[in-house]
Amino acid sequence: MAGTEIFDNEEIKAITDVIERKMIHRYGSHNSRNGHYRVDEFENKAKAITGSKFALGVSNGTAALIVALKAMGVKPGDEIITTPFTFIATIEAIVECNAVPILGEIDETLSLDPESIEKLITHKTKAIMPVHMFGVAADLDPIISIANKHNIPVIEDACEVVGGTYKGKYLGTLGLCGTWSFDPNKTLTVGEGGMVLTNDEDLYNKMDYYHDHGHIHSKEVDRGDEGKSGFGVNYRLSEIQGALGIVALDKMEMAIGKLRATKKKILDAVADTGIKPRPMNDNEGETASHVIFLMPTAEDAKKFQTAAKNAGCGCGIIADNTWHYAKHWEALDAMSEKDFFGTKAPSYAPETMANADAILSRAVMFGLNICMDEESINKIIDSIRAGMKAIKQ
Ligand SMILES: Cc1ncc(COP(=O)(O)O)c(C=O)c1O
Structure with a gap:
């Protein structure tokens, strides 16, 4: 189960290269890194595989959920509909935004039962968060159709199913956004790491700013001269994890x-x-x-x-x-x-x-x-x- 099983020389080479170049920060130092941006490459690979327009590497899957919910504008007291069968991080991310988890039912696929969702929707519902558990897709078609009917975004917790698909589309790419985890228990691991996938440029920009202290990232200026978009946090991924992520996705x-x-x-x-x-x-x-x-x-x-x-x-x-x-x-x-x-x-x-x-x-x-x-x-x-x-x- 754990991706460390498939570690070999590729990971050693990838990490050694980052260490030897002494370039561990994913941002800044543009003049001295000779064009090497491993987290960018990791994100680009995720985009190429999934067809997602945007991908943001973050420090872990929990952070990916928090960054996504924050960027979606989830506010204290908002309600998020999700499932009682999930890893605790799904609920923690909701509570971290001071929002209220609303738990639907599950069906025998062990995923959120679409039929349980509609009666839970209120004017405070800000997102529906199906979780693809233990390798298997939630029933996204009916879930997304209910969400669309009520104009509520879907955020897919795809932390456990990197590389899984639903009707030919990669899990994490069917809702407004979706999250992946590369923690030590996952099939593909980078030590600790996460990714948010989305086709929404505005959402991506907000997530990009929020996950790194509000930095408006630019390769044209030094990091210290970048613009500020507002408060954020530090959920950045390092170049070591980026380098591991490139190998991990190659082995997917x-x-x-x-x-x-x-x-x-x-x-x-x-x-x-x-x-x-x-x-x-x-x-x-x-x-x-x-x-x-x-x-x-x-x-x-x-x-x-x-x-x-x-x-x-x-x-x-x-x-x-x-x-x-x-x-x-x-x-x-x-x-x-x-x-x-x-x-x-x-x-x-x-x-x-x-x-x-x-x-x-x-x-x-x-x-x-x-x-x-x-x-x-x-x-x-x-x-x-x-x-x-x-x-x-
Ligand atoms: C369904 C689900 N959501 C979120 C997470 C959180 O991911 P991470 O451990 O990378 O923070 C996990 C990790 O086990 C998970 O299984």
Whole structure:
């Protein structure tokens, strides 16, 4: 799963070059860097791959979400509709903008259920934020169509699915903007890094200024002479990460190809057991970072988990995942029904997530590595078969 698996001489060369040239800042020093701008190249590669008009490298995926929301003009007390099944960073980014997370339902694809969105829209809704979780696209067509009907922008949290697609388009490029993460747990990593993709020039400019202290970037003047657009923060990416990012994107197809091949091998080998793989909104576009199955009941999921572990390969039940499921976040529950910058937050009590729980407590998950030998793959297959045998007994 972690992109460090595919590190080799390419990364060493890329970093060494930056160190030897002693040019680590992505901006400024135009006269002494001989035209080397590694973060620019990383962004240009992301644009060339995805077809996105603009790409902004930032320090991580959480920063990418915050920069995007800020640039979209999200203000204290605004509401952002998202999903209870996401990494905690999605919610943190919303709260960091002093906005109120409004949680929809999920469906069996484990993504935001489009049917749950419309009734949550109010005059305070400033964005809809679907999250493409564990390698699979949310159902963007209906989500975007609801958003368009109400004139609300969509920001895709595509942090987990760099290189994944929905109906042939790269995830992160279908909404007003989308975010990627290259953190150490992702299929492609630069250590820590993020990217925002958008076709909207005005939004891009605002994000560009905000992520770097309000600098109006220019290659014509020294950094100290650049114009100021207003307050910002420092979520810059360094040239080391930029250099790693260029290599990472070059390896994207290879890494996803290997994951997809492994997943197919596993699914083919267990198809005769009658197991139900997680349904997907686009089977072709997944990044195959995880293999997830839906058991008939939560009790079956527990039986499956125990038997799989005894057979050599443990799996998680997603409802137990304390970092990726809002039911577990006391800090969020503490906001329940409180006034939050002039908006009354909804209840985030665990019982409000009963529908999500009914699905997530049936979902069992195996994480995949990019480079897996036959023995490890077979261990997963044997464990799945043992799990299915246990629930049939
Ligand atoms: C869905 C989702 N959003 C946002 C993030 C945040 O990315 P980062 O770790 O780069 O800050 C992650 C990272 O795990 C994620 O999975």
